[in-house]
Amino acid sequence: MNLVQRVQDILLRPKRTWPEIEAESTDAATLYREYVLILAAIPAIAGFIGLSIIGAGAFGVSFRLPIVTGLVQAVVSYGLSLVMVYVLALVVDALAPSFGGQRSPIQALKLVAYASTAGFVGGIFSLLPSLAVLGALVGLYSVYLFYTGVPVLMKCPADKALVYTVVFALCAIVASLVLGALLSVFTPTPRMPVGSVATALVFA
Template sequence: MGLVDRAKNIIVTPRTEWSVIAAEGGTVGDIYRNYVVPLALIPAICSFVGMSVLGFSLGADHMRVPFFSGLIMAALQFGLGLLIVYLVALVIDALAPRFDGRKGMLPAFKLAAYSYTPAWLTGIFLLVPVLGFLSILGLYGIYLLYVGAPRLMAIPEGKAGLFTTAVVVIALIMSFVLSLVLAAFMPVPAMM
């Protein structure tokens, strides 16, 4: 299945699409190459264009992140985005048996990768920094994780909510730590 069809289906008909995904083969590398990498580029590129190329207004001042600093920031954002998906998959795989599910790195990676779809797609709003708040729509991925956990990791329906909560809390902590790493490299915007 193509990237666009998969992204559309996971957003619009997640219950049906998770069953399709569960039945598919493939490898973690295939999913990275054909799905994660192209989608993870969206927020990195859009953030770079919005902050370094187009710039943003702060009161009466128009500001821009310096070009090369913006490139470095985008590369770090992209790299950390690839890393967090893998780390979340490790968490999913480790937690599944504790919630009466089954272990399996491939289904855990599928669950992590496809659940991140809304977060990556809403990265388009970073083109216009003032619209960046709309990235909150990416939280739909939490629902996708909840719906997909029983289908991919055999988590009982009654435990899917608690499993999802545990994964999300751990993912937020990991994301916070990784964002601190990114912030250490964040340049100060320059006035234009």
């Protein structure tokens, strides 16, 4: 799989790309190694640079997170992002029968991983904390990606895709808040984002 091409395809041509993804044979380890581990690093690294190297500031007051604290925060944020993708995939798989879909752990993981692309890529805006809101807006596109992908990968009727997406988004928000709280235990505010669909719904 060409990583750059896949990112472009899922962002720009999702309706054409989802059937290709659905037909691909893969496993969780390969999907993480070739896609999730790489893209999830974007918001973590960008957040570290933005908060610890460049710094945040407003009204003449600037702030930089100490380097060690920033590194710890980046590592924890990155780890939680990886956990988030897996947990949300379990949720998607469990919800499938309720919306007339078919359960498939690997298809659910593919759906969440690739739908998260916009949230991961939007994390690049964390390089400049003042532009973090743009990252959140880009991340919201992940909701649309999920909506277009769920009928294909989870085989739910098209007329139930919207409700499926809404229920998933609510679960994602709850999961994001829980993991955000865990992140705050390890690091002080301001926090870096947990780069995933759920986080894109809540904060950048």
